[in-house]
Amino acid sequence: MKVIGLTGGIASGKSTASAIIKKFGIPVIDADLIAREIVDVGQPALDEIVGYFGKEVLNPDGTLNRKLLGSIVFSDSKKLEILNHITHRRIIERIENKIAMCKERGDHPIVFLDAALLIEMNMRKLVDEIWLISVEHDIQLKRLMKRDGLSITEAENRIHSQMPLEEKKKYADVIIDNSKDYHHLEKQIEGHLMGIHS
């Protein structure tokens, strides 16, 4: 089984690309979804987050107030480092388990791993190749501001909390440009998927 890492900056279009890939019946492991599971109520990572950031980061029902925690960590790199320290090893462990389960089942020749921080989190060793979703900075900024209702400063902070795109390109086997419309993205992905099968 081949594991393909799908990466790119925040709001570059990884989820949009994943949805296209899934239409071909190819499974996609979603790192953002796993990152949510490990901070569910009762999980040790949530207790550690509350231990450091305080009860203020919880909603009245005890779940994590993601919007609030995001506004704290993406404007303070030291605090982001602490959140990463609490969450990343647990996310990696779950991803490793999921990949192992897919390999054991053996019912799919290809599995994708959608992870914005694939390179930053040293997960390159988990994948056989890397596909990078690339997007022009101004378009990324506009899409991020619109999708998440962020100010320009908040959006820039989030983009800059990740490895610059030009740096990520050095690790990519395939670069997909998502600066144009949806159809343009879809055509490129289809082309690369056909390339694997042939």
Ligand SMILES: CC(C)(COP(=O)(O)OP(=O)(O)OC[C@H]1O[C@@H](n2cnc3c(N)ncnc32)[C@H](O)[C@@H]1O)[C@@H](O)C(=O)NCCC(=O)NCCS
């Ligand atoms: C800070 C949190 C609570 C904000 O939650 P929110 O629901 O607003 O965003 P969500 O989790 O959907 O992430 C959206 C995007 O933000 C970017 N992002 C998330 N975490 C990080 C991080 N630690 N560093 C840089 N960028 C990040 C990614 O591009 C991600 O796709 C949340 O992102 C979090 O817990 N992050 C730490 C875990 C992590 O690193 N997740 C990413 C795994 S690839």
Ligand SMILES: Nc1ncnc2c1ncn2[C@@H]1O[C@H](COP(=O)(O)OP(=O)(O)OP(=O)(O)O)[C@@H](O)[C@H]1O
């Ligand atoms: N080609 C496109 N044309 C127009 N809008 C797009 C295109 N691709 C993605 N978008 C929009 O841009 C936003 C970001 O895309 P998406 O959510 O897929 O990014 P992502 O890389 O998964 O983000 P994150 O890193 O936050 O998980 C979404 O609102 C999406 O609908």
